[in-house]
Amino acid sequence: MITCKAAVAEEAKKELVVKEVTVGPPQAGEVRVKILYTGVCHTDEYTRSGLDPEGLFPSILGHEGAGIVESIGEGVTSLEVGDHVVPLYIPQCRDCEFCNSSKTNLCGKIRSTQGIGVMPDGTPRFKDKDGNELYHFMGTSTFCQYTVCPEISLAKVNKEAPLDKICLLGCGITTGYGAVINTLKIEEGSTVAVIGLGGVGLAAIMGAHKSKASKIIAVDINPGKFERAILFGATDTLNPLEQKGKEMSELIFEMTDGVGVDYSIECVGTPHLMKQSFLSTKPNGGASCVIGVAAAGQTIDLSSEEVMGREWTGSAFGGTKSRDQVPELVDDYMKGDIKVDEFITHNFPLDDINDAFHAMHEGKCIRAIVKMFDDE
Template sequence: MTAAVMYEQGLPAPYAQSKPFRIEQVELDGPGEGEVLVEVRGAGLCHSDLSVIEGLRKRPLPVVGGHEGAGIVREVGRGVTGFAPGDHVAMAAVAGCGQCRTCLAGRPGLCQAVSGARAQGMLANGVRRLRLADGGQLNHYSGISVYAQYAVVVPQSLIKIDPDVPLDIAALFGCAVVTGAGAVFNSARVRPGATVAIFGLGGVGLTAVMAAREAGASRIIGIDVLTSKFDLARAVGATDCVDARDPNAVQQVLDLTNGGVDHAFEISGNLAALDMARKITVRGGEVVGVGVGNSSATFTVTHLPWVAEERVFRGSFMGGGVPQEDVPRYVDMYLRGRLPVDKLRSEQISFEQLNESFDLLHGGNVIRQVLLPHGR
């Protein structure tokens, strides 16, 4: 099958020239016991993928990229229940073992057993099904690798999707939607009347804006360094937008919210934005870290105000919930027009456009591009 393979991290932009992804033919074994073969019909380009290209988060190489996708089940391995050929599915990087203490607590994204396997370039069950054309080892990315025409995954990485949802849109539910909406509904549990600020108005951030509106937030402030994103942010629910580069940005938010927001969502993974998020929260408010940046980056918190002002710093990984429970609810919101996820899609692309499309993402010129591995 055709796939996009990364052999080296940290290559310089423009990526159209350095070509971090090579488009080539690779081998894929059929599904083993407890595995599912999916024909990939859409795969999103995410800032998390960009951070891997840049080398900010190391991955075992070579690897087939992509962690946000959707497709059609074509074959199920022995012992698989709940899925059958022809099912439409979204594919998510979150998959738990179902037996450890975090999985039993309803937090599969924190499953240490599965995280360890994924970090080594394997499926969640600890095996590899990909090979280079010469038979050499080829790694899986986040347990799914959707920059390819087909993927073998474990059922825990799949969520059935209503066939009424176009598969290129369904792909966005695997990361952008489940992460952004989950941060609002699961991690922060935003209540009606609350005030929120959202740093980074890409696919995840704009989904958080939509979710905050659905949650009944009274003030939703979108913050970004690119003012070109503000019109779309307002269209999906932002009540106000603030240019993060403005020296008075913090004061603007404080003035808009009578002293600070209840919840500040940092989506970009930028430490300067995280510090600004801290400054604009009200006493007793919380900063929710959603974006991931350099794996070695550190953030310092002053001890006394953290305690005396009862401030909360919370991480939210992939929406902090259970995708199999959350995604169907978000799909229902989409189909009823309450979560207009289709507005996130910037364009459909082919394998040949993949590297240059990451240049567009790096420049902030797009929201969500979707790779169509089989063409239009």
């Protein structure tokens, strides 16, 4: 057993409590990782805020981490002590029907146990100081100084890569960038609209720019985000609130000579924006991708006439085959082919992790990095 600190979500709608916990040794097929840095993502807040109907408490949140392998369980062959890793909330077993399919990245190997906050054998590895069990989160729980993950939920990465930067490739950047590269496969010369300019949206813009899109419209109601969007490759900006009485899709059609965009990507998570994003695409061959997650029970209504001629798809973790492609993204970052540092706007020590959530709500934070150990 290891005793360390973790930020525990004791109940919904309450701030996290940094407290002492114990972390059990890795069992067969598992790996224990010393987490050095973690990002704070809107998905963490979605659960903490109580909006997630499947949220479990008390739990250790966090899913944008990076660290070093501390110990391995029986049967682990792809990792060894000292390896640098990025935990993966979507595993890749490389063996199931879904891993062997080119149509999806959603490995089904441990989905049932991951969804109920335990390890594949049905038990947790976390306990508080009184011996009470704590739930795991998304199979990663990176808000703990040490975490235990299945071997198939860890990407081995270049040891030269800075862990305080590449932790972000565990979710947001990979999600937005991958939606463009893997899911939509945007072609050179295409026109693109990206709705929502948080970390995921900026990464989608980066992907569109990398794909040599001819027009990239960055959409947000916070004009303070436009300068950064242009840095990432946006050619045009749109604040729908500035033109009352017109829907976002109408404005995008006006910006594209009345034809709409080839591709749109919704990164906010509201049904109205999902619909408007879809309707902003060309009615004869446009395609829209939903990344944002709407609150439970919310639905979207579209007529058959609106759907006809367009394609609609979703994307989880950017369609990324996690263990194969995350190391490639780390290498791309090291070569300067993709941006990572530019997403980071705030840094906090673990004891101040709640300030990272506050910064997120203030609208000025793209990504906050939490340093897990004071002396590292």
